Amino acid sequence: MKIYVPPIKIQGIKTKLVPIIKSNVKINANTIWIEPFMGSGVVGFNIAPKNAIFSDTNPYTIDFYNKIKNKEITSCEIRNFLENEGRKLSEGDDKYYYEVRDRFNKTHNPLDFLFLNRSCFNGIIRFNRKGEFNVPYGHKNNRFSKAYITKIVNQVKYIENMMQECNWQFICQSFEETIKNAPKNSFIYCDPPYIGRHVDYYDSWCEDDENKLKDVLYKSNNKFMLSTWDHNEYRKNEYLEKIWCNCNKIDVEHFYHVGAKEKNRKPMIEALLTNYEVNGENNLIENVNEQLKIFSFV
Ligand SMILES: C[S@@+](CC[C@H](N)C(=O)[O-])C[C@H]1O[C@@H](n2cnc3c(N)ncnc32)[C@H](O)[C@@H]1O
Numbered sequence: 001m002k003i004y005v006p007p008i009k010i011q012g013i014k015t016k017l018v019p020i021i022k023s024n025v026k027i028n029a030n031t032i033w034i035e036p037f038m039g040s041g042v043v044g045f046n047i048a049p050k051n052a053i054f055s056d057t058n059p060y061t062i063d064f065y066n067k068i069k070n071k072e073i074t075s076c077e078i079r080n081f082l083e084n085e086g087r088k089l090s091e092g093d094d095k096y097y098y099e100v101r102d103r104f105n106k107t108h109n110p111l112d113f114l115f116l117n118r119s120c121f122n123g124i125i126r127f128n129r130k131g132e133f134n135v136p137y138g139h140k141n142n143r144f145s146k147a148y149i150t151k152i153v154n155q156v157k158y159i160e161n162m163m164q165e166c167n168w169q170f171i172c173q174s175f176e177e178t179i180k181n182a183p184k185n186s187f188i189y190c191d192p193p194y195i196g197r198h199v200d201y202y203d204s205w206c207e208d209d210e211n212k213l214k215d216v217l218y219k220s221n222n223k224f225m226l227s228t229w230d231h232n233e234y235r236k237n238e239y240l241e242k243i244w245c246n247c248n249k250i251d252v253e254h255f256y257h258v259g260a261k262e263k264n265r266k267p268m269i270e271a272l273l274t275n276y277e278v279n280g281e282n283n284l285i286e287n288v289n290e291q292l293k294i295f296s297f298v
Contacts, residue, residue: 004046007078007114007155008061009123010039014191014227017270018046020252024278025187026223032186034222036175041065043189048162055171055178058125060133062172064110068156069163069170073110075156079149081111082118086144089119097137105132118152119143179216188217188224195239197229207239214243223276230271240271247273 001019014021021043027033033049035041038056056062067073089096097119104112113133117123120135128134162168171178175192182188192213193205217224226244229237230251240249250272272278 004042004158005155006040006042006045006159007152008040008064008117008125010061010125011122012191012194013040013042013123015042016254017227017252017272018043020250021189021225021227021272022047024250024272024274025189025225026276027187030185032183034178034182034186034188035191036178036188037191037193038062038170039191043191045159045162047189048166050166052166052168053171053178053182054168055173055175057172057174059172060108060110060113061125062170063108064113065159065170067110068159069168075153075160078111078114078156079153082115082144082149082152085115086149089143094137094139101133114152118148175213176216179213179220182220182222184222186220186222188220188222189227190217190224191227194229196235196237210239210243217275224274226273228271228273230269232268237271240273244273247275248278249273250278 001022003015003018005015025047027047027049029050031049031051033044033047033052035044035052035054036056038044038054038061041054041061044052044054054062054065064073085100089100092099097116100112100115103109104116116133116135117125119138119140121138123138124135126133126135175190179188190213192209195205195207195210213226217226226247228240228244230240230249231237252270252272254268254270
């Protein structure tokens with residue numbers, strides 16, 4: 001399966017899980033795809049529904065896609081921008097990266113956001129308490145090579161084309177609003193920050209949020225799928241039984257790439273929870289019988 005990779009990256013991106021998610025969602029041509037924690041948008045962008053609402057509390061990702069949708073920024077403009085800024089980066093190195101970072105924290109220019117996202121350490125999105133983007137530079141010679149810029153531009157072109165054909169909305173709001181307003185024929189895919197693990201996105205995440213998410217999801221009366229973690233070699237996710245015990249579950253083995261060396265890969269079993277039966281089997285949480293292996297090097 002060919003997987004489309006979006007221009008904005010984020011930690012916890014689900015690129016490698018797209019095939020298993022795609023084969024287990026229950027949608028048809030009339031379904032409205034709802035993705036309240038869009039992050040990079042990789043899941044919905046690959047499902048490619050006709051009608052979709054992508055939302056997130058990170059205003060900069062939402063702004064980036066709205067500006068592409070409204071043709072306020074184009075793939076052509078992005079190429080010119082990255083060529084110019086890439087040249088300045090290769091001359092100024094760290095110093096120039098931090099200059100752009102300061103500029104972004106004052107002006108919130110979506111092109112600067114893309115530039116930082118594609119040159120920062122590991123494509124991480126993280127903000128400090130004052131709401132300033134604070135990810136350090138990801139050192140690499142010739143960061144914005146010709147081939148790299150073309151890759152990013154093609155990623156933007158895919159989105160431009162999809163927006164011609166589909167009705168996709170991008171809204172900056174909390175998951176509660178998005179799910180509360182989901183129409184009857186929606187399918188809701190949720191990928192919140194992982195409860196009980198170190199999280200660093202635009203907002204933090206706690207047990208209260210996880211409970212609120214459960215309540216709004218069940219109230220919405222739509223089919224939903226939730227990505228979360230199941231266990232690693234040290235710990236298991238206690239909230240699966242505490243909060244999500246009525247869900248069906250698919251386990252997916254996922255290797256998180258932490259260091260450059262193979263021995264540093266830390267396997268984690270991810271879980272996909274649904275409020276409907278997957279593949280005709282009822283894999284209730286106490287009775288998991290499916291283990292799928294996906295190897296990912298994030
Ligand atoms: C795990 S990431 C989603 C990754 C995404 N599925 C992907 O593959 O790229 C979680 C996202 O939830 C967003 N978020 C955190 N708290 C939120 C909230 N209360 N409402 C909506 N989005 C929130 C973060 O900004 C982040 O983009």
